[in-house]
Amino acid sequence: MAQAGKRMSLTEAVARFVADGTTVALEGFGHLIPFAAGHEIIRQGRRDLTVCRMTPDIITDQLLAAGCVRRLVASFFASGSAGSLYELRRRVEHSDPEPLEVEEYSHYGMVCRYQAGAAKLPFFPLRSYVGSDLPELNSRIRSVESPYGEGRIHVVPPLNPDVTIVHAQRADAAGNTQMWGITGAQQQAAYAAEHVLVTAEEIVPSGVIRSDPNRTLIPAHAVDAVVHVPGGAHPSYTQGYYDRDSAFYREWTPISRDPEAVRAWIEEWVRGTEDHAAYLAKLGAERWAALEVAPAPAAPLSYGRRKA
Amino acid sequence: MTTAGAGAEFLATVAARELAGVRRVFAGVGLPTLAVDLAKRTINPDLEMVYESGVVGSHPEAMAEGIADSVLVSGAEAVLGMDALFGFLLQGGLIDVGFLGAAQVDRVGSINTSFIGDWRKPRVRLPGSGGAADIVASAQEIIVVMRRHDPDALPAEVDFCTSPSPVRAREREDFIQPTGHGVRTVITPLGILRRPDRYGDLELAQVHPGVDVETVVAATGWPLRVAEDVSETPPPRDEDVRLLRDEIDTVRLYLR
Numbered sequence A: 001m002a003q004a005g006k007r008m009s010l011t012e013a014v015a016r017f018v019a020d021g022t023t024v025a026l027e028g029f030g031h032l033i034p035f036a037a038g039h040e041i042i043r044q045g046r047r048d049l050t051v052c053r054m055t056p057d058i059i060t061d062q063l064l065a066a067g068c069v070r071r072l073v074a075s076f077f078a079s080g081s082a083g084s085l086y087e088l089r090r091r092v093e094h095s096d097p098e099p100l101e102v103e104e105y106s107h108y109g110m111v112c113r114y115q116a117g118a119a120k121l122p123f124f125p126l127r128s129y130v131g132s133d134l135p136e137l138n139s140r141i142r143s144v145e146s147p148y149g150e151g152r153i154h155v156v157p158p159l160n161p162d163v164t165i166v167h168a169q170r171a172d173a174a175g176n177t178q179m180w181g182i183t184g185a186q187q188q189a190a191y192a193a194e195h196v197l198v199t200a201e202e203i204v205p206s207g208v209i210r211s212d213p214n215r216t217l218i219p220a221h222a223v224d225a226v227v228h229v230p231g232g233a234h235p236s237y238t239q240g241y242y243d244r245d246s247a248f249y250r251e252w253t254p255i256s257r258d259p260e261a262v263r264a265w266i267e268e269w270v271r272g273t274e275d276h277a278a279y280l281a282k283l284g285a286e287r288w289a290a291l292e293v294a295p296a297p298a299a300p301l302s303y304g305r306r307k308a
Numbered sequence B: 001m002t003t004a005g006a007g008a009e010f011l012a013t014v015a016a017r018e019l020a021g022v023r024r025v026f027a028g029v030g031l032p033t034l035a036v037d038l039a040k041r042t043i044n045p046d047l048e049m050v051y052e053s054g055v056v057g058s059h060p061e062a063m064a065e066g067i068a069d070s071v072l073v074s075g076a077e078a079v080l081g082m083d084a085l086f087g088f089l090l091q092g093g094l095i096d097v098g099f100l101g102a103a104q105v106d107r108v109g110s111i112n113t114s115f116i117g118d119w120r121k122p123r124v125r126l127p128g129s130g131g132a133a134d135i136v137a138s139a140q141e142i143i144v145v146m147r148r149h150d151p152d153a154l155p156a157e158v159d160f161c162t163s164p165s166p167v168r169a170r171e172r173e174d175f176i177q178p179t180g181h182g183v184r185t186v187i188t189p190l191g192i193l194r195r196p197d198r199y200g201d202l203e204l205a206q207v208h209p210g211v212d213v214e215t216v217v218a219a220t221g222w223p224l225r226v227a228e229d230v231s232e233t234p235p236p237r238d239e240d241v242r243l244l245r246d247e248i249d250t251v252r253l254y255l256r
Helices: A010-017 A035-043 A057-065 A086-094 A107-118 A186-192 A206-210 A246-257 A259-271 A276-283 A285-289 B005-017 B031-041 B082-090 B132-138 B166-170 B213-218 B238-248
Strands: A023-026 A049-053 A069-074 A101-104 A124-126 A142-145 A152-156 A163-171 A195-203 A216-218 A225-228 B024-027 B048-051 B097-101 B141-145 B183-187 B191-194 B203-207 B225-232
Touching (some): A010 A035, A010 A195, A010 A225, A023 A035, A035 A163, A035 A195, A035 A259, A035 A276, A049 A057, A057 A069, A057 A086, A057 A246, A057 A259, A086 A246, A107 A124, A107 A152, A107 A186, A107 B082, A107 B132, A163 A186, A186 A216, A246 A259, A276 A285, B005 B031, B005 B183, B005 B238, B024 B031, B031 B097, B031 B238, B082 B132, B097 B132
Parallel strands (some): A023 A049, A023 A163, A069 A101, A195 A225, B024 B097, B097 B141, B141 B183, B203 B225
Antiparallel strands (some): A124 A152, A142 A152, B183 B191
16 A cells, blocks of 8 residues: 555545444444544544444444434444443433434444454454343344354454554654553454544654554555544543543533533534644643643563665 | 442452462453453463453453453463364363353343343344353353343243253253353342253342342242252442442442
């Protein structure tokens, strides 16, 4: 894949790779959640998206409230430590303001879907659903007879998003993307997708990447767009860069409970800001300073080189 | 019959004691987070804590606000991708105890974390499986801790079976069976229910101080069998309560 022309603004990247009706995977398991990209999707007013995320989190509640989403493919329907996602619950429990199509798995079921998608397999087997009502709820969870004679096993279909969006600590201009800390299903979700959009805290020279090749989770060949977005995971976090804004997660619960408050929040904080830099400026230096982390560097290591 | 703040402390200390001698625990969000932290600081310093986020052998310097908290990652022994976590470590059979919360647990130890009411038109949308269906199928055994004990939380049969008991799995005998015991222990505000037989029912093993057996039976949604050697739960040690309040959950995230 050509390396030129992958650097672009978030506005341009979302305009190019996320159209109405697109299937978008926004992965990041409680860490590196691509909030800035999600907000840009809202700013551009995308509609009828199929959103894939193991743990929908607040970003999904916001995309739902902004009217971007028709279908959700997921394995958890709350925001981790901070309780319910009420916009999601209103859509599911009362079709308010409109119905939401939900395709539901367990976490490992979602991982297996990405794995099948990435490896171009027709399905992926897992042992998790024997006796569960989940296959009844979701008819795409099916079963096959093991050809090796042990019995039947449940399988899930491949998931091939039109675009997978991830946030990372750093990438180079070619798209080599390095992450550390919790890396979830990002590698599988990236390889499963037709296109991959990476937002990164830092764009670094290729020499930095090549000094530690094992850290590259998504190589350039899988990446279509590289966007420099400092703070792009807020209010989730980026290991080693800034901590999770847990106060915001707690604040979201009462906002989410009130449909008017959610919409007002989106007007003010997303549609009312030109881009992520403006969002961070509105957040303010004081709030950002509270998220700073102390350094905890890894011990240096050496890859060695052959002596001349 | 829901619990007050003191109830959460009590539950966490009781839950921590269940982890004596356990090698490797897969901990969910909420009271399990507190309980594994307390167990590691007291009765089981060698406990290997595994979180659904992929963190293995965590040594947190502060209480984790959720399973993906950065404090779990810094200083941890390993962080695995989801394929290795769920595929190799969990489905591969290396987890001794899965430690979960639940909205409903039924007579045979099936767990509902998905819907209250008919799932086609749910009264309440609960968080769903997350990793629960995977954990219950493949951990060697499951401990559940619940903040309520009433017939809605402990019905004869769950409204929706997210994570099945081996009893339900066995009804699908043409399938490769799950490897674990399923739910062995349920800790509630009233007592401890146990399921010693992989294919048996939950029975009352312990009542908490001040609770009588009849109260627990009446608060359970099926005719609860009482173990012959039913005993009273020892009260929490002062030191355990102090650790929970002053060192573990200082922000009162889970102690509520």
